[in-house]
Amino acid sequence: MEYFIIVNPTAGGNNGRKTWPKIEKFLKTKSISYRAYFTEYDGHAVAIAMQILNQVTATNHPDAVLVAAGGDGTLHETLLGCMRFYTEHPQINTPQVPIGLLPIGSGNDFARALNVPRHWQQALEELLACQIATKINIGHFINQDNQTDGYFLNNFGIGLDATVVYLANHSLVKHYQRFSGLAYWASVIHAVQTAKPFKLTVTHPDGDTQIYPNAFLVTTTNHAYFGGGIDIAPQASVYKNTLDLIVVEKPTRRQIALFVFMLLLKRHLHLRFVHHFSGVHFELKTNESRYGQIDGEELGSKTYDVSYETKTYPFWIKEIAATH
Numbered sequence: 001m002e003y004f005i006i007v008n009p010t011a012g013g014n015n016g017r018k019t020w021p022k023i024e025k026f027l028k029t030k031s032i033s034y035r036a037y038f039t040e041y042d043g044h045a046v047a048i049a050m051q052i053l054n055q056v057t058a059t060n061h062p063d064a065v066l067v068a069a070g071g072d073g074t075l076h077e078t079l080l081g082c083m084r085f086y087t088e089h090p091q092i093n094t095p096q097v098p099i100g101l102l103p104i105g106s107g108n109d110f111a112r113a114l115n116v117p118r119h120w121q122q123a124l125e126e127l128l129a130c131q132i133a134t135k136i137n138i139g140h141f142i143n144q145d146n147q148t149d150g151y152f153l154n155n156f157g158i159g160l161d162a163t164v165v166y167l168a169n170h171s172l173v174k175h176y177q178r179f180s181g182l183a184y185w186a187s188v189i190h191a192v193q194t195a196k197p198f199k200l201t202v203t204h205p206d207g208d209t210q211i212y213p214n215a216f217l218v219t220t221t222n223h224a225y226f227g228g229g230i231d232i233a234p235q236a237s238v239y240k241n242t243l244d245l246i247v248v249e250k251p252t253r254r255q256i257a258l259f260v261f262m263l264l265l266k267r268h269l270h271l272r273f274v275h276h277f278s279g280v281h282f283e284l285k286t287n288e289s290r291y292g293q294i295d296g297e298e299l300g301s302k303t304y305d306v307s308y309e310t311k312t313y314p315f316w317i318k319e320i321a322a323t324h
C-alpha cells in the first residue's frame, strides 16, 4: 500500500505539529511507503485531497490510501475533496480511493464513532494492518434555496452547538492545547446563556410536518457523538443508512440541569422538551438567522432550508462487526 497523508499541523491545538515527527519515525522504521502533505490554511485539505486523487487516478495507482492526520475538520475537508473530485470526474470507474484516519485533533468524534484508537500509534498500527476498505455512511445535504450541496461525517448543527463552535473557534486560547478544553466549556456556558430559540419546521418524506417554535439545539447526526464525545444520539450509527435528528427546545434553568444529568445517563431522549427522529431523508427549515456548523466547521449565521440523506464512501478502518 502507499499512504498519502494529509497532516494538519494545527489540529488538536498544534498536536499535529508535535505528533507528526513521531508518526514519520514510525513509518520509516517499518519501511512503509508514504507521502506527506501539510495543510497551510483553512480549507487546504480539500485542494490537497483533489490533487492526490488526480495523481493517483491518472497513474492507475491500485493501492493508494488517503489518510487524514488531524481532527474532524481535516477529515471533513479530505472527504469533501474526494467527493468533489469524483463528482467532477464521473468517467472514473476505478474503485474510490479509501480514506484512513489518524485522529490527532481535539474532538475526534468520527474516530470515536468508528472505534478508531485516539492515540496516534495505536491508530497507525490499525491503519497499517487494515486489508480492505469498508463503506461507511456519510451525511449528504442539499441547500434547497440554491441547490448547492455538501457532506458531513459527524453532524450538521443549527443553534446551540453551532454557537459553541463559533465561540470556541474565536476564543483567544484555542491554539493552546492545554487550554482548548477550557475554551470549549467556557463557550458552552456562554452559548447556553446567550443563544436564542428559533422556529424550526421538520418535514418528512410522507409530507408529515412538525413545527417547533422554540428550537434551541438542532443536530442532524450520522453517529452517536458530538462536541468531543457527548453521546447525543445513542442509537445512531454510521453503519445504518439513516440520519438521526435531535431537537432540544429552549429549556428553563432547571431543565438545563436535568438535561445534563439525563445526558450523562444517556436517558435525555425521554425528556419532553427533547425530540428524536431517525430517517433516511428529511428537511429542516428555519426563518431566523442562527449559527450553523458542519463537522465543527462554522457556517456563519444564516437561515436554513436544507434536505438531508445519506451516501457512502470507503474508509480504511478495522471493521467492527458487532455494531452492524
Ligand SMILES: Nc1ncnc2c1ncn2[C@@H]1O[C@H](COP(=O)(O)OP(=O)(O)OP(=O)(O)O)[C@@H](O)[C@H]1O
Binding pocket: 008, 009, 010, 011, 012, 013, 039, 040, 041, 042, 043, 044, 070, 071, 072, 073, 074, 075, 077, 104, 105, 106, 107, 108, 109, 295, 296, 297
Ligand atoms: N496550517 C493551518 N493553519 C491554520 N488553520 C489550519 C491549518 N491547516 C488546517 N487548518 C484548519 O484547522 C481547522 C481545525 O482542524 P481540525 O478540525 O482537524 O482540528 P481540531 O479542531 O483540533 O479537531 P476536532 O475538529 O476533532 O476537534 C480546520 O478548519 C482546518 O481547515
